[in-house]
Amino acid sequence: MISGVLLDLAGVVYDGEDVIPGAIDAVARLRGAGLLIRFVSNTTRSNKPALLTRLLRIGLHTTSDELFTPAQAARQWLVEHDRSPYLLVHPDLEPDFHGLAGGSKKALVVGDAGEAFDYQTLNAAFRELLEGAEFLGLAPNRTFQDVDGKLSLDAGAFIAALEYASQRRATILGKPSPEFFLSALAGMNCPKAKAVVVGDDAESDVAGALRAGLSKAVLVRTGKYRGGDETRFKPAPTVTVDDISAAADWILAARNIQ
Incomplete structure:
Protein backbone atom coordinates (compact mmCIF):
# COMPACT_ATOMS: atom_id res chain seq x y z
CA MET A 1 0.00 0.00 0.00
CA ILE A 2 1.31 3.46 -0.90
CA SER A 3 1.79 5.60 2.19
CA GLY A 4 4.38 8.20 1.10
CA VAL A 5 4.96 10.37 -1.98
CA LEU A 6 8.19 12.10 -3.00
CA LEU A 7 7.44 15.04 -5.30
CA ASP A 8 9.99 16.78 -7.47
CA LEU A 9 9.51 20.56 -7.69
CA ALA A 10 10.85 22.19 -10.87
CA GLY A 11 8.95 20.83 -13.84
CA VAL A 12 6.41 19.02 -11.64
CA VAL A 13 4.96 21.59 -9.24
CA TYR A 14 6.14 24.75 -10.97
CA ASP A 15 7.68 25.72 -14.29
CA GLY A 16 9.85 28.81 -14.04
CA GLU A 17 7.85 31.34 -12.04
CA ASP A 18 4.50 29.73 -12.84
CA VAL A 19 2.71 26.99 -10.96
CA ILE A 20 1.80 24.05 -13.18
CA PRO A 21 -2.00 23.95 -13.59
CA GLY A 22 -3.60 21.61 -11.07
CA ALA A 23 -0.46 21.23 -8.95
CA ILE A 24 -1.77 22.88 -5.77
CA ASP A 25 -4.98 20.87 -5.90
CA ALA A 26 -3.04 17.66 -6.60
CA VAL A 27 -0.88 18.14 -3.51
CA ALA A 28 -3.98 18.93 -1.43
CA ARG A 29 -5.69 15.75 -2.63
CA LEU A 30 -2.67 13.62 -1.74
CA ARG A 31 -2.46 15.20 1.70
CA GLY A 32 -6.22 14.88 2.18
CA ALA A 33 -5.94 11.14 1.52
CA GLY A 34 -3.52 10.86 4.44
CA LEU A 35 -0.40 10.33 2.35
CA LEU A 36 2.94 11.56 3.70
CA ILE A 37 4.58 14.13 1.40
CA ARG A 38 8.17 15.19 0.84
CA PHE A 39 9.33 17.65 -1.81
CA VAL A 40 12.68 16.42 -3.14
CA SER A 41 14.37 18.97 -5.35
CA ASN A 42 17.70 18.67 -7.14
CA THR A 43 17.93 22.41 -7.66
CA THR A 44 21.22 23.85 -6.44
CA ARG A 45 20.68 27.49 -7.38
CA SER A 46 18.36 28.38 -4.48
CA ASN A 47 18.83 27.94 -0.75
CA LYS A 48 16.20 26.18 1.32
CA PRO A 49 14.51 29.30 2.80
CA ALA A 50 14.24 30.75 -0.73
CA LEU A 51 12.59 27.56 -1.99
CA LEU A 52 10.11 27.61 0.88
CA THR A 53 9.29 31.25 0.11
CA ARG A 54 8.80 30.40 -3.56
CA LEU A 55 6.40 27.60 -2.70
CA LEU A 56 4.42 29.90 -0.44
CA ARG A 57 4.28 32.52 -3.20
CA ILE A 58 2.64 30.07 -5.61
CA GLY A 59 0.13 29.03 -2.96
CA LEU A 60 1.74 25.87 -1.60
CA HIS A 61 2.04 25.96 2.18
CA THR A 62 4.77 23.62 3.38
CA THR A 63 7.26 23.32 6.21
CA SER A 64 11.04 23.04 6.27
CA ASP A 65 10.74 19.38 7.31
CA GLU A 66 8.77 18.61 4.14
CA LEU A 67 11.53 19.85 1.82
CA PHE A 68 14.70 17.81 1.24
CA THR A 69 17.54 19.16 -0.91
CA LEU A 173 24.49 13.50 -2.72
CA GLY A 174 21.32 14.45 -4.63
CA LYS A 175 19.14 12.43 -6.96
CA PRO A 176 19.77 9.78 -8.32
CA SER A 177 21.84 8.74 -5.29
CA PRO A 178 19.96 5.99 -3.42
CA GLU A 179 20.99 7.59 -0.13
CA PHE A 180 19.17 10.78 -1.08
CA PHE A 181 15.85 9.01 -1.58
CA LEU A 182 16.31 6.84 1.50
CA SER A 183 17.21 9.83 3.68
CA ALA A 184 14.08 11.64 2.53
CA LEU A 185 11.97 8.59 3.35
CA ALA A 186 13.65 8.14 6.73
CA GLY A 187 12.62 11.67 7.63
CA MET A 188 8.97 10.79 7.01
CA ASN A 189 9.15 7.30 8.53
CA CYS A 190 8.02 5.67 5.30
CA PRO A 191 9.49 2.34 4.10
CA LYS A 192 10.68 2.35 0.52
CA ALA A 193 8.30 -0.46 -0.41
CA LYS A 194 5.40 1.88 0.33
CA ALA A 195 6.76 4.96 -1.45
CA VAL A 196 6.25 6.46 -4.90
CA VAL A 197 8.14 9.30 -6.59
CA VAL A 198 6.77 11.78 -9.13
CA GLY A 199 9.27 13.51 -11.40
CA ASP A 200 9.93 14.99 -14.85
CA ASP A 201 13.45 13.53 -15.15
CA ALA A 202 13.38 9.91 -16.28
CA GLU A 203 17.02 9.41 -15.31
CA SER A 204 17.47 11.12 -11.95
CA ASP A 205 13.92 11.08 -10.56
CA VAL A 206 12.44 7.88 -11.93
CA ALA A 207 15.26 5.42 -12.62
CA GLY A 208 17.12 6.68 -9.55
CA ALA A 209 14.16 6.10 -7.26
CA LEU A 210 13.47 2.63 -8.61
CA ARG A 211 17.13 1.64 -8.24
CA ALA A 212 16.93 2.86 -4.64
CA GLY A 213 14.12 0.37 -4.07
CA LEU A 214 11.03 2.58 -4.13
CA SER A 215 8.00 0.61 -5.20
CA LYS A 216 6.77 2.91 -7.97
CA ALA A 217 7.84 5.93 -10.00
CA VAL A 218 5.60 8.23 -12.04
CA LEU A 219 7.05 10.25 -14.93
CA VAL A 220 5.18 13.42 -15.91
CA ARG A 221 5.20 15.01 -19.37
CA THR A 222 5.91 18.50 -18.05
CA GLY A 223 9.10 20.43 -17.30
CA LYS A 224 12.21 18.90 -18.84
CA TYR A 225 10.38 15.84 -20.18
CA ARG A 226 10.95 15.23 -23.88
CA GLY A 227 9.11 12.74 -26.04
CA GLY A 228 10.43 9.20 -25.61
CA ASP A 229 12.15 9.82 -22.26
CA GLU A 230 10.20 6.94 -20.73
CA THR A 231 12.17 4.48 -22.89
CA ARG A 232 15.64 6.05 -22.62
CA PHE A 233 16.65 4.93 -19.13
CA LYS A 234 16.33 1.78 -17.04
CA PRO A 235 14.46 0.98 -14.90
CA ALA A 236 11.57 2.46 -16.87
CA PRO A 237 8.82 4.42 -15.11
CA THR A 238 5.93 2.50 -13.61
CA VAL A 239 3.63 4.82 -15.54
CA THR A 240 3.92 8.02 -17.60
CA VAL A 241 1.16 10.62 -17.27
CA ASP A 242 0.49 14.14 -18.50
CA ASP A 243 1.07 16.11 -15.31
CA ILE A 244 1.02 16.11 -11.51
CA SER A 245 -2.78 16.18 -11.45
CA ALA A 246 -2.89 12.96 -13.45
CA ALA A 247 -0.13 11.56 -11.24
CA ALA A 248 -2.24 12.22 -8.15
CA ASP A 249 -5.20 10.48 -9.82
CA TRP A 250 -3.01 7.45 -10.55
CA ILE A 251 -1.51 7.31 -7.06
CA LEU A 252 -4.88 7.53 -5.33
CA ALA A 253 -6.33 4.86 -7.60
CA ALA A 254 -3.30 2.58 -7.14
CA ARG A 255 -3.48 3.06 -3.39
CA ASN A 256 -7.14 2.07 -3.30
CA ILE A 257 -6.65 -1.19 -5.17
CA GLN A 258 -3.70 -2.43 -3.12
Whole structure:
Protein backbone atom coordinates (compact mmCIF):
# COMPACT_ATOMS: atom_id res chain seq x y z
CA MET A 1 0.00 0.00 0.00
CA ILE A 2 1.31 3.46 -0.90
CA SER A 3 1.79 5.60 2.19
CA GLY A 4 4.38 8.20 1.10
CA VAL A 5 4.96 10.37 -1.98
CA LEU A 6 8.19 12.10 -3.00
CA LEU A 7 7.44 15.04 -5.30
CA ASP A 8 9.99 16.78 -7.47
CA LEU A 9 9.51 20.56 -7.69
CA ALA A 10 10.85 22.19 -10.87
CA GLY A 11 8.95 20.83 -13.84
CA VAL A 12 6.41 19.02 -11.64
CA VAL A 13 4.96 21.59 -9.24
CA TYR A 14 6.14 24.75 -10.97
CA ASP A 15 7.68 25.72 -14.29
CA GLY A 16 9.85 28.81 -14.04
CA GLU A 17 7.85 31.34 -12.04
CA ASP A 18 4.50 29.73 -12.84
CA VAL A 19 2.71 26.99 -10.96
CA ILE A 20 1.80 24.05 -13.18
CA PRO A 21 -2.00 23.95 -13.59
CA GLY A 22 -3.60 21.61 -11.07
CA ALA A 23 -0.46 21.23 -8.95
CA ILE A 24 -1.77 22.88 -5.77
CA ASP A 25 -4.98 20.87 -5.90
CA ALA A 26 -3.04 17.66 -6.60
CA VAL A 27 -0.88 18.14 -3.51
CA ALA A 28 -3.98 18.93 -1.43
CA ARG A 29 -5.69 15.75 -2.63
CA LEU A 30 -2.67 13.62 -1.74
CA ARG A 31 -2.46 15.20 1.70
CA GLY A 32 -6.22 14.88 2.18
CA ALA A 33 -5.94 11.14 1.52
CA GLY A 34 -3.52 10.86 4.44
CA LEU A 35 -0.40 10.33 2.35
CA LEU A 36 2.94 11.56 3.70
CA ILE A 37 4.58 14.13 1.40
CA ARG A 38 8.17 15.19 0.84
CA PHE A 39 9.33 17.65 -1.81
CA VAL A 40 12.68 16.42 -3.14
CA SER A 41 14.37 18.97 -5.35
CA ASN A 42 17.70 18.67 -7.14
CA THR A 43 17.93 22.41 -7.66
CA THR A 44 21.22 23.85 -6.44
CA ARG A 45 20.68 27.49 -7.38
CA SER A 46 18.36 28.38 -4.48
CA ASN A 47 18.83 27.94 -0.75
CA LYS A 48 16.20 26.18 1.32
CA PRO A 49 14.51 29.30 2.80
CA ALA A 50 14.24 30.75 -0.73
CA LEU A 51 12.59 27.56 -1.99
CA LEU A 52 10.11 27.61 0.88
CA THR A 53 9.29 31.25 0.11
CA ARG A 54 8.80 30.40 -3.56
CA LEU A 55 6.40 27.60 -2.70
CA LEU A 56 4.42 29.90 -0.44
CA ARG A 57 4.28 32.52 -3.20
CA ILE A 58 2.64 30.07 -5.61
CA GLY A 59 0.13 29.03 -2.96
CA LEU A 60 1.74 25.87 -1.60
CA HIS A 61 2.04 25.96 2.18
CA THR A 62 4.77 23.62 3.38
CA THR A 63 7.26 23.32 6.21
CA SER A 64 11.04 23.04 6.27
CA ASP A 65 10.74 19.38 7.31
CA GLU A 66 8.77 18.61 4.14
CA LEU A 67 11.53 19.85 1.82
CA PHE A 68 14.70 17.81 1.24
CA THR A 69 17.54 19.16 -0.91
CA PRO A 70 21.05 18.10 -2.01
CA ALA A 71 22.55 20.98 -0.01
CA GLN A 72 20.85 19.62 3.09
CA ALA A 73 22.31 16.18 2.40
CA ALA A 74 25.74 17.73 1.80
CA ARG A 75 25.61 19.66 5.05
CA GLN A 76 24.85 16.44 6.93
CA TRP A 77 27.75 14.69 5.14
CA LEU A 78 30.20 17.49 5.96
CA VAL A 79 29.29 17.45 9.65
CA GLU A 80 29.46 13.65 9.89
CA HIS A 81 32.87 13.55 8.18
CA ASP A 82 34.33 16.66 9.88
CA ARG A 83 35.03 18.49 6.62
CA SER A 84 35.02 22.19 5.74
CA PRO A 85 33.36 23.00 2.41
CA TYR A 86 35.20 24.52 -0.53
CA LEU A 87 32.21 25.75 -2.48
CA LEU A 88 31.74 25.81 -6.24
CA VAL A 89 28.04 26.63 -6.11
CA HIS A 90 25.65 29.41 -7.04
CA PRO A 91 26.01 32.42 -4.67
CA ASP A 92 22.36 32.05 -3.67
CA LEU A 93 23.09 28.57 -2.28
CA GLU A 94 25.99 29.59 -0.05
CA PRO A 95 23.80 30.39 3.02
CA ASP A 96 22.93 26.69 3.30
CA PHE A 97 26.59 26.07 4.21
CA HIS A 98 27.14 28.85 6.73
CA GLY A 99 28.87 27.80 9.95
CA LEU A 100 30.74 24.83 8.51
CA ALA A 101 34.28 26.22 8.39
CA GLY A 102 35.74 24.23 11.29
CA GLY A 103 36.36 20.83 9.71
CA SER A 104 39.75 19.17 9.96
CA LYS A 105 40.02 18.76 6.16
CA LYS A 106 38.33 20.16 3.04
CA ALA A 107 35.64 18.86 0.74
CA LEU A 108 34.96 20.38 -2.67
CA VAL A 109 31.20 20.86 -3.08
CA VAL A 110 30.01 21.34 -6.67
CA GLY A 111 26.51 22.48 -7.59
CA ASP A 112 25.00 24.45 -10.43
CA ALA A 113 27.14 27.57 -10.14
CA GLY A 114 25.64 29.20 -13.23
CA GLU A 115 27.77 32.09 -14.49
CA ALA A 116 30.44 31.25 -11.90
CA PHE A 117 31.47 28.26 -14.01
CA ASP A 118 34.52 29.72 -15.73
CA TYR A 119 38.07 28.54 -16.23
CA GLN A 120 39.42 30.26 -13.14
CA THR A 121 36.88 28.79 -10.72
CA LEU A 122 36.97 25.33 -12.29
CA ASN A 123 40.76 25.27 -12.24
CA ALA A 124 40.84 26.38 -8.59
CA ALA A 125 38.42 23.55 -7.75
CA PHE A 126 40.58 21.11 -9.72
CA ARG A 127 43.62 22.13 -7.68
CA GLU A 128 41.71 21.57 -4.43
CA LEU A 129 41.10 18.00 -5.58
CA LEU A 130 44.80 17.55 -6.39
CA GLU A 131 45.60 18.70 -2.88
CA GLY A 132 43.40 15.99 -1.38
CA ALA A 133 39.99 17.55 -0.87
CA GLU A 134 37.04 15.17 -0.86
CA PHE A 135 34.82 15.50 -3.95
CA LEU A 136 31.09 16.04 -3.45
CA GLY A 137 28.60 16.59 -6.27
CA LEU A 138 25.24 18.00 -5.23
CA ALA A 139 23.43 16.68 -8.31
CA PRO A 140 24.64 15.13 -11.58
CA ASN A 141 21.77 16.33 -13.78
CA ARG A 142 22.79 16.78 -17.40
CA THR A 143 20.29 19.54 -18.16
CA PHE A 144 17.55 21.68 -16.69
CA GLN A 145 14.70 23.61 -18.30
CA ASP A 146 15.74 27.26 -18.29
CA VAL A 147 13.52 30.33 -18.01
CA ASP A 148 13.27 30.56 -21.79
CA GLY A 149 11.74 27.08 -21.96
CA LYS A 150 14.85 25.53 -23.52
CA LEU A 151 17.28 23.07 -21.95
CA SER A 152 20.53 24.39 -20.47
CA LEU A 153 23.65 22.69 -19.11
CA ASP A 154 23.30 21.60 -15.50
CA ALA A 155 25.96 20.80 -12.91
CA GLY A 156 26.52 17.24 -14.12
CA ALA A 157 28.59 18.36 -17.10
CA PHE A 158 30.99 20.30 -14.87
CA ILE A 159 31.21 17.51 -12.29
CA ALA A 160 32.13 15.16 -15.15
CA ALA A 161 34.82 17.57 -16.36
CA LEU A 162 36.41 17.71 -12.90
CA GLU A 163 36.20 13.92 -12.62
CA TYR A 164 37.97 13.55 -15.94
CA ALA A 165 40.73 16.02 -15.09
CA SER A 166 41.36 14.82 -11.53
CA GLN A 167 40.78 11.10 -12.18
CA ARG A 168 38.53 11.15 -9.11
CA ARG A 169 34.90 10.12 -8.77
CA ALA A 170 32.52 12.50 -7.05
CA THR A 171 30.25 11.33 -4.27
CA ILE A 172 26.79 12.32 -5.49
CA LEU A 173 24.49 13.50 -2.72
CA GLY A 174 21.32 14.45 -4.63
CA LYS A 175 19.14 12.43 -6.96
CA PRO A 176 19.77 9.78 -8.32
CA SER A 177 21.84 8.74 -5.29
CA PRO A 178 19.96 5.99 -3.42
CA GLU A 179 20.99 7.59 -0.13
CA PHE A 180 19.17 10.78 -1.08
CA PHE A 181 15.85 9.01 -1.58
CA LEU A 182 16.31 6.84 1.50
CA SER A 183 17.21 9.83 3.68
CA ALA A 184 14.08 11.64 2.53
CA LEU A 185 11.97 8.59 3.35
CA ALA A 186 13.65 8.14 6.73
CA GLY A 187 12.62 11.67 7.63
CA MET A 188 8.97 10.79 7.01
CA ASN A 189 9.15 7.30 8.53
CA CYS A 190 8.02 5.67 5.30
CA PRO A 191 9.49 2.34 4.10
CA LYS A 192 10.68 2.35 0.52
CA ALA A 193 8.30 -0.46 -0.41
CA LYS A 194 5.40 1.88 0.33
CA ALA A 195 6.76 4.96 -1.45
CA VAL A 196 6.25 6.46 -4.90
CA VAL A 197 8.14 9.30 -6.59
CA VAL A 198 6.77 11.78 -9.13
CA GLY A 199 9.27 13.51 -11.40
CA ASP A 200 9.93 14.99 -14.85
CA ASP A 201 13.45 13.53 -15.15
CA ALA A 202 13.38 9.91 -16.28
CA GLU A 203 17.02 9.41 -15.31
CA SER A 204 17.47 11.12 -11.95
CA ASP A 205 13.92 11.08 -10.56
CA VAL A 206 12.44 7.88 -11.93
CA ALA A 207 15.26 5.42 -12.62
CA GLY A 208 17.12 6.68 -9.55
CA ALA A 209 14.16 6.10 -7.26
CA LEU A 210 13.47 2.63 -8.61
CA ARG A 211 17.13 1.64 -8.24
CA ALA A 212 16.93 2.86 -4.64
CA GLY A 213 14.12 0.37 -4.07
CA LEU A 214 11.03 2.58 -4.13
CA SER A 215 8.00 0.61 -5.20
CA LYS A 216 6.77 2.91 -7.97
CA ALA A 217 7.84 5.93 -10.00
CA VAL A 218 5.60 8.23 -12.04
CA LEU A 219 7.05 10.25 -14.93
CA VAL A 220 5.18 13.42 -15.91
CA ARG A 221 5.20 15.01 -19.37
CA THR A 222 5.91 18.50 -18.05
CA GLY A 223 9.10 20.43 -17.30
CA LYS A 224 12.21 18.90 -18.84
CA TYR A 225 10.38 15.84 -20.18
CA ARG A 226 10.95 15.23 -23.88
CA GLY A 227 9.11 12.74 -26.04
CA GLY A 228 10.43 9.20 -25.61
CA ASP A 229 12.15 9.82 -22.26
CA GLU A 230 10.20 6.94 -20.73
CA THR A 231 12.17 4.48 -22.89
CA ARG A 232 15.64 6.05 -22.62
CA PHE A 233 16.65 4.93 -19.13
CA LYS A 234 16.33 1.78 -17.04
CA PRO A 235 14.46 0.98 -14.90
CA ALA A 236 11.57 2.46 -16.87
CA PRO A 237 8.82 4.42 -15.11
CA THR A 238 5.93 2.50 -13.61
CA VAL A 239 3.63 4.82 -15.54
CA THR A 240 3.92 8.02 -17.60
CA VAL A 241 1.16 10.62 -17.27
CA ASP A 242 0.49 14.14 -18.50
CA ASP A 243 1.07 16.11 -15.31
CA ILE A 244 1.02 16.11 -11.51
CA SER A 245 -2.78 16.18 -11.45
CA ALA A 246 -2.89 12.96 -13.45
CA ALA A 247 -0.13 11.56 -11.24
CA ALA A 248 -2.24 12.22 -8.15
CA ASP A 249 -5.20 10.48 -9.82
CA TRP A 250 -3.01 7.45 -10.55
CA ILE A 251 -1.51 7.31 -7.06
CA LEU A 252 -4.88 7.53 -5.33
CA ALA A 253 -6.33 4.86 -7.60
CA ALA A 254 -3.30 2.58 -7.14
CA ARG A 255 -3.48 3.06 -3.39
CA ASN A 256 -7.14 2.07 -3.30
CA ILE A 257 -6.65 -1.19 -5.17
CA GLN A 258 -3.70 -2.43 -3.12
